[in-house]
Amino acid sequence: MSxxxxxxxxxxxxxxxxxxxxxxxxxxxxxKLLETNVERLKAFEPSFxxxxxxxxxxxxxxxxxxxxxxxxxxxxxxxxxxxCVGSTVAQLRxxxxxAKRRGADYIVALRGDPPKGSESFQAVEGGxxxxxxxxxxxxxxxxxxxxxxxxGYPEVHQExxxxxxxLDNLKRKVDAGADIVVTQLFYDNDDFYRFRDASVAAGxxxxxxxxxxxxxxxxxxxxIAGMCKARIPDAxxxxxxxxxxxxxxxxVGVDHARVQTIDLIENGVPGIHYYVLNKSxxxxxxxxxxxxxxxxx
Ligand code: FAD
Numbered sequence: 001m002s003x004x005x006x007x008x009x010x011x012x013x014x015x016x017x018x019x020x021x022x023x024x025x026x027x028x029x030x031x032k033l034l035e036t037n038v039e040r041l042k043a044f045e046p047s048f049x050x051x052x053x054x055x056x057x058x059x060x061x062x063x064x065x066x067x068x069x070x071x072x073x074x075x076x077x078x079x080x081x082x083x084c085v086g087s088t089v090a091q092l093r094x095x096x097x098x099a100k101r102r103g104a105d106y107i108v109a110l111r112g113d114p115p116k117g118s119e120s121f122q123a124v125e126g127g128x129x130x131x132x133x134x135x136x137x138x139x140x141x142x143x144x145x146x147x148x149x150x151x152g153y154p155e156v157h158q159e160x161x162x163x164x165x166x167l168d169n170l171k172r173k174v175d176a177g178a179d180i181v182v183t184q185l186f187y188d189n190d191d192f193y194r195f196r197d198a199s200v201a202a203g204x205x206x207x208x209x210x211x212x213x214x215x216x217x218x219x220x221x222x223x224i225a226g227m228c229k230a231r232i233p234d235a236x237x238x239x240x241x242x243x244x245x246x247x248x249x250x251x252v253g254v255d256h257a258r259v260q261t262i263d264l265i266e267n268g269v270p271g272i273h274y275y276v277l278n279k280s281x282x283x284x285x286x287x288x289x290x291x292x293x294x295x296x297x
Contacts, residue, residue, distance in 0.1 A: 005077055007106050007147025007179040010047035010271065011207035015293040016264075017047040017271035019209075022070065022278050024051060024062030030278070034066065035073060037280035042074050044287050047271070050079040050108055050149075060095065068102045077105035079149065083112025084134055088126035092134065093141050106147035108182065109134045109173070120159075132169070135176035150174070152181040152208065154195035158229050167202045174204050181206060182273045185213040185224070187256065188233050189263050210264055213275040214257035214282040217249040250282070258286045265293065 010017040020041050025031045038049065051066040053059070063080050071078045080099045084092065099107065111131045114121045123129045128137065135148055150173040153166060160166035170181065181204065186192055192210050199208055215221040218240040225232050239252045264272060276283045 004105050004147075005047075007048075007077075007149065008207055011180065011209070012270075013293075016269060017209075018044060018287075018292065019048050019050060019271065019273045020046050020276045020283065021050045021052065021211075021273060022066055022276065024054065024059050024066050025278060026062075031065070031069070034278045035069065037276070037278060038070055038073055040280040041276065041283060042076070044283070046076065048077040048079060048106065049074065050081060050106070050273075053081040053083050053110075053112075064099060064102045064104070067099065067104045071103045077147075078103065079106035079108050079147070080104040081108040081110060082134065083110045084123065084128040084131075085112035085115060085121075086124055086127075088124060089128065089137060090126070092128070092137060096138060096142055096146070100142065100145055104146070106149060106179075107138055108149045108151070109138060109178070110151055130169070130172070132172035132176045135173050135178050139177040147180075148178045149180045149182050149209075150178040152183045152195065152199065154183050154186045154191040154210075155229060155231060157184075163198065167198055167204075170199065171202055171204055174206055179206055181208045183209065183211045184228050184230065185211045185275055186230050187221075187225075187236055187260070188231065189260055189267070191231070192264070193267065207270045209271045209273050210269055211273045211275060212257055212260055212264075213277075214286045215253035216279075216282050217246065217253065221253065254282050254285045257282070258290065261286065261290065265291075 022034060025034050049070045051063050053063045067078045067080050082095060109131060111121060128134050131150055135150060138146055138148055152170050156163045156166050183192065196208050213224060221232055236256050240249050242248065261272060274283055
């Protein structure tokens with residue numbers, strides 16, 4: 001494998017590229033578990049891993065701990081997520097320099113959510129207001145040093161007045177230099193297909209990668225759906241609620257994600273990004289024996 005692989009190039013092959021998203025564990029034990037699960041997920045030949053970025057100071061250095069560790073374990077490219085929350089431009093540049101030093105190949109460039117207790121997002125003095133400004137900053141300050149992914153919203157971002165405005169804003173991020181769009185999780189593929197068609201019609205010409213979360217119980221599905229504003233289809237909710245049994249709910253969640261995956265591949269997506277929440281059981285069951293396309297082993 002030659003390095004660095006351009007981010008968009010992962011999505012040029014016949015095989016549907018897959019990637020896994022992790023978050024920084026709070027404890028050393030959590031990190032050990034993450035390492036075990038990353039080893040297991042590597043068997044599914046992902047193109048890269050990503051690690052989320054929290055709003056507070058401490059989780060930010062832990063993001064880079066995960067980036068460094070996962071790169072050591074897997075020898076695969078790794079992306080650090082980065083948000084504008086609470087940081088000045090100078091601090092964002094410092095983070096990016098440190099991310100480069102510690103081996104991050106790509107950045108998932110985000111505005112971030114308003115901090116807890118705040119109704120709306122407020123840029124700090126000397127900070128940035130929108131995702132497109134962060135993409136522009138990375139391109140200006142670190143030319144050719146990072147692949148850049150940005151977030152897209154099949155069910156429309158919660159603050160956007162309408163779908164078209166949200167798409168116009170997504171296009172700003174692509175025009176500023178993003179290499180790919182990774183979507184918010186969704187449970188109904190029709191939402192993704194509508195979003196993909198509208199994005200293409202709006203002139204967005206980079207790979208659009210659907211984000212899928214294999215949920216493992218109904219409470220979790222509800223909590224995450226609330227946070228991400230992702231609608232749970234009635235049939236999925238009904239199937240999960242047929243029983244409180246943990247194994248039943250796990251199976252329904254994993255089967256749903258597997259059916260979504262098969263349908264997305266049949267509909268020609270270039271890749272799928274899995275929100276695995278540092279675990280591997282659900283992803284392993286979901287991907288077990290699944291053909292991801294021509295180059296799949
Ligand atoms: P933006 O693209 O800036 O959009 C935010 C809102 O502003 C939208 O309503 C948009 O329509 C509007 N807008 C955008 N640009 C403009 C403009 N120029 N003028 C006017 N309006 C504009 N959060 C974290 O805290 N950490 C993470 O690691 C993280 N990872 C994520 C990964 C993925 C794949 C996704 C989909 C989301 C992730 N999030 C993460 C959540 C994300 O931070 C929130 O969804 C946040 O509310 C929006 O971030 P954004 O980059 O999409 O913002």
